[in-house]
Amino acid sequence: MKTQIINLSQLPLNKSGKIKNINCDEGIKRRLLDMGLVSGTNIIPVLVSPSSDPRAFLVRGSIIAIRKEDAENIIVKVWNSMYFKFKGLRDDKNTFESFKFQKYFYIIFDFENYLDNLDYLFTYLSEYYGKKLYKRESLFIFDEIQLCPRARGAIKHLVADGRYDYIETGSLISIKKNVKDILIPSEEEKIRMYPFDFEEFLWAMDNNTIMDFIRECYKRRKALGQALHRKAMDYFKEYMIVGGMPQAVEMYANTRDFEKVDKIKRNILNLYREDIRKYAEDLNLKVEQIFDTIPSQLQKHEKKFNISSHDENARYRNYEGAFYWLNDACLVNIAYNTTEPNIGLGQRIDSNALKCYMADTGLLLSMTFNEKSIVNEQIYKKILFDKLSFNEGMLMENIVAQMLVSSERKLYFFSRNDRNNAADTMEIDFLISKDLITLKHNIIPIEIKSGDRYTFTSLNKLNNKYKEYLAQGIILHTKDLKEEEGVLYLPLYMTQLL
Secondary structure, three states, X not given: OOEEEEEHHHOOOOOOEEEEEEOOOHHHHHHHHHOOOOOOOXXXXXXXXXXXXXXXXXXXXXXEEEOHHHHOOEEEEEEOOOEEEEEOOOOOOHHHHHOOOOOOOOOOXXXXXXXXXXXXXXXXXXXXXXXXXXXXXXXXXXXXXXXXXHHHHOHHHHHHHOOOEEEEOOOHHHHHHOOOOOOOOOOOOEEEOOOOOHHHHHHHOOOOOHHHHHHHHHHHOOOOOHHHHXXXXXXXXXXXXXXXXXXXXXXXHHHOOHHHHHHHHHHXXXXXXXXXXXXXXXXXXXXXXXXXXXXXXXXXXXXXXXXHHOOOOOOHHHHHHHHHHHHHOOOEEEEEEEOOOOOOHHHOEEEEEEEEEEOOXXXXXXXXXXXXXXXXXXXXXXXXXXOOOOOHHHHHHHHHHHHHHHOOOOEEEEEEOOOOOHHHOEEEOEEEEOOOOOXXXXXXXXXXXXXXXXXXXXXXXXXXXXXXXXXXXXXXXOOOOEEEOOEEEEEHHHHHHO
């Protein structure tokens, strides 16, 4: 995807941009921040005054006026793309993201009969549906593209034509299968989509403010305070058990009915199993074995996936293709054991040790409580209010993995078991690298703690052995932010800010 960095005064009318930063004195900057113009916020110019100054902008659902001299100090990122193919889970944000445009209409159309004459195709669509097509403004979305491989193959010609832009969505698994007799267009720009992150969940819950405050507290290393921390954690617990699948989130936002949400999640899981049986071919038995045992594997204190639970004579190499298939289909997130916490974590992989997380934690919860066809409303509420005794650490570790992946981070952990030297036996949940690389101290160790009392034995051992490699350690927990004895304690809802 091609991007361009411009100032806000240069952003064309009705074109979306994302605020990157604000370059002005602190007084004006504070006023603009108070208007909601924080980094990462989408902004669209929608109206121009008769004198061309000020202009009106759509920000977080509100219209605000900004003078040209202020707009020139606001730096935004814009996308100048012609074609995207979204890659992600079934029922993820593909359709949700595709339809966040000003003008759209949905049609069902037999595309294959009109590929030889694009002029006729576009004229026919415009006349038949009574909708005018605007050159370089109208967007075509190919939904369920797997049902029409020739339409995908035609993208090269459509992009070369240059009149309109195109987005393709559909079932990733079957898209990859339905490529017979077509040339995969080099014009495809693949974008991986993820379940809703915590901020998007908050938007769905009609809360557009608390994440800005969380972000500001993280930046300043400041606690939220008892009342707001409790409020944020209540939202986060809802997010953890509902998950980030758009249908499930929409149902919860509209009804607050956990049983209806659970029914949607189970339907999605059934679709996954159907896809596995249909498309995994020779791997389908191994893929389904791994998929169905993810909850039991994560229930263990030692969460590395134990292949011998399926076959005592099995080796990781026998199941390598099955893990790859699940990861490539975006059904799971795989974490790899790195043998040294230094830059280039992926270069030092222990191929015989990995962790396998569900791509969506809400789906994991429905898989975990599978004694009945639907998880009872009371079970969800007991989990929400901490009234049910079960391995909550499993959900917390899975949601952290999910949030790290949605922040475009690959997953690595550190596990070593030395029977002859206890000082070398340690387990660190996750390792990530700093955004700004320096000569040393580039790797951030992360531990997840679900209880009220916890120790840091492994973190201390790691720091003693690899002090030159490590940056400040992070503990993710259910309490508020604090710094103590060189360790940064962050509430779980700040994970996506790492």
